Amino acid sequence: MSILHTVNKSPFEKNSLDECLTHSTDGCAILLLEDGVYAAMQGTNVESAVKDAMASKKVYALGPDIKLRGLSTDRIIDGIEVVDFAGFVDLSESNDKVQAWL
Amino acid sequence: MPIEVDGKTFETDEEGYLANLNDWVPGVADVMSKEDDLELTDEHWDIINFLREYYEEYQIAPAVRVLTKAVGKRMGKDKGNSKYLYGLFPYGPGKQACRYAGLPKPTGCV
Amino acid sequence: MSKIKKFMYVNRRAPYGTVYALESLEVVLIGAAFDQDVSLAFIGDGVYQLKSDQDSSDSDQKNFSPIYQALGDYDVSKLYVEKESLEERGLTLEELMPLTYEDEDDDWAEKDSIRVVSRDEMAELMDQQDVLFNF
Numbered sequence: 001m002s003i004l005h006t007v008n009k010s011p012f013e014k015n016s017l018d019e020c021l022t023h024s025t026d027g028c029a030i031l032l033l034e035d036g037v038y039a040a041m042q043g044t045n046v047e048s049a050v051k052d053a054m055a056s057k058k059v060y061a062l063g064p065d066i067k068l069r070g071l072s073t074d075r076i077i078d079g080i081e082v083v084d085f086a087g088f089v090d091l092s093e094s095n096d097k098v099q100a101w102l
Numbered sequence: 103m104p105i106e107v108d109g110k111t112f113e114t115d116e117e118g119y120l121a122n123l124n125d126w127v128p129g130v131a132d133v134m135s136k137e138d139d140l141e142l143t144d145e146h147w148d149i150i151n152f153l154r155e156y157y158e159e160y161q162i163a164p165a166v167r168v169l170t171k172a173v174g175k176r177m178g179k180d181k182g183n184s185k186y187l188y189g190l191f192p193y194g195p196g197k198q199a200c201r202y203a204g205l206p207k208p209t210g211c212v
Numbered sequence: 213m214s215k216i217k218k219f220m221y222v223n224r225r226a227p228y229g230t231v232y233a234l235e236s237l238e239v240v241l242i243g244a245a246f247d248q249d250v251s252l253a254f255i256g257d258g259v260y261q262l263k264s265d266q267d268s269s270d271s272d273q274k275n276f277s278p279i280y281q282a283l284g285d286y287d288v289s290k291l292y293v294e295k296e297s298l299e300e301r302g303l304t305l306e307e308l309m310p311l312t313y314e315d316e317d318d319d320w321a322e323k324d325s326i327r328v329v330s331r332d333e334m335a336e337l338m339d340q341q342d343v344l345f346n347f
Contacts (some may be wrong), residue, residue, distance in 0.1 A: 010226050010257050012300065035229030037262065045304025064270035068228055070277070072262035074304075085269075160282040161274070165245060168285045209241045 002027065004095035008034035011046045016101040021049060024055040029091055031083070035064040035071065039074050041050065046079060054079050062088060107133050109146030119201050123157070126204030134202050140191065146190055146199075152176065153203040163205040217342040218249045223258035225347065227276070233261045234276055236347035241279075244286040251290035251341075252283075253334060258347075259297045262308040262326070277309060284313030296331045306347050 005024050009016040017039050020030060030053070032040050039046050040061040050059065054077075063082045066073060073082055083091065092098055103118070104111045105131040114122035118134070120126060131150055135142050141151075152173060156164055164172060166184075174182015181187075187195035196208040221240050225232040244250060254262060261280070268275035268306065283291070291311060298304065311325040338344060 008229070010229065010260075013225070013257050034224045035257070038226065038257070038301065040301055045300045047302070065228075067267045067269070068271040068273060068275065069226070069260065070266035072265070146336070160285075161276060161278045162241070162282055164262060164285065165241070167245075168282075172285060209238065 002029070002095045004028070004091050004098045005030045005059050006098060006100045007032050007036040007039070008100070011036040011039040011044075017046065018049070020099075020101040021053045024053075024057060027058075029058045029060065029092060029095060031060045031062065031088065032067050032080075033088070037065045037071065040066070041071060042075050042077055050077060058090050060087070060091065088094075105130070105133050116206075117201075117207065119206055120204040123206070126154075130204055131202035138198070140192075142202075143190075146202075148177065148181075149173065149187070149190060149195065149199050150173045151205045153199055153205055157203070157205050163200045163203075163208040164196070165208050166194060169196055169199075169208075213306060215228055216247065216249050218251070218340060219243065219343045219345070220251050220253055220338060220341040221253065222253045222338070222346045223261055224256045225262040226257040227266070229339055232347045233258070236345070237276070237279055239345065239347075240283070240288060241286055246253060250288050251292060251337070252288065253292045253294070255294045255297050255300075255331075255338065257297075257335060259293055259301065259303060259308075262291070262293065262311070263303070264307060264309045279312055283311065287313075289313035289315075289323070290327070291325045292327050292329050292334060292337060294331055294334050295328050298328070327343060 005020050005028060007017050007020050011017040017036065024030065039050055046060065053059065059080045060083050061076060061080050063084050066082065076082065104113050112125055112130060115121055120130060131142060156172065170182055170184055170187060179211065191198040200208050221236055223236050223242065224234060227233040266275050266277040305328055308326060312322045313325050314320040315323050
């Protein structure tokens, strides 16, 4: 049973990302969107937690939300896959269910 | 109340500002000014066009004192003063000119 | 006339995800009509509001970052950005929008509005205010 987890809150303001990372299993997909995309950037205080998770989980980030916030895709943590809205739909379809960490 | 310009209908809000600023065509200013019994001259158009450029750059309609200062900087002191601007737009250069320019009500006009 | 008061607007949220940043900006612009000594503080995720290159072309939300450029016209020229908040987010001053104002007392010379201060300095600045608004 595969789950797509989505995180739409800033990791510095809410513990949504933390709780997602501790309640998700190996092989799952995690999509960062809206303010959640800040967690995808290099050089932040949460970078190591995200990288640790990436050892066993696949992490994605939503491109339009990265662009809106003035963040550069060059500065995304290596290995995070940037997807567009169509990619988001594909991810929802290829997983059995979606858990949205609000 | 919606206004008619060249046979086309434009929605406005309860204060007469254009509902969608992307709809704007110069004819909107002509129709609105006629309703106010005001004849638009080149001097009026300078201010209307200036406001549209300001909005394009900053995404807000400037308050009247901000407009006055900015006009003075761009077009000279003889135009960047309330006397000149109120002479052109007696209902208030911020509100009236912004309305003609299809902008929302100025931010910071109370 | 009553004494000029020191007003500080404290911005703590990222733009777009919630409406706080835009609401704060609108209150600042409206409040600027009342000649007070206004400053803006950016702490925590608030520093993201000033990130350069915000681009809404792939998004259905409006990019409101150009409004920060108008603050100088509204005589709002003191934007304090907390150093530690930038560092925690892997950001530098160079990645923020350049924001300037024209100094009336110095022959309208163009000057930077953004000042990076430490967390301790920010606490001091807050102590000096008469009125604080927290968004």
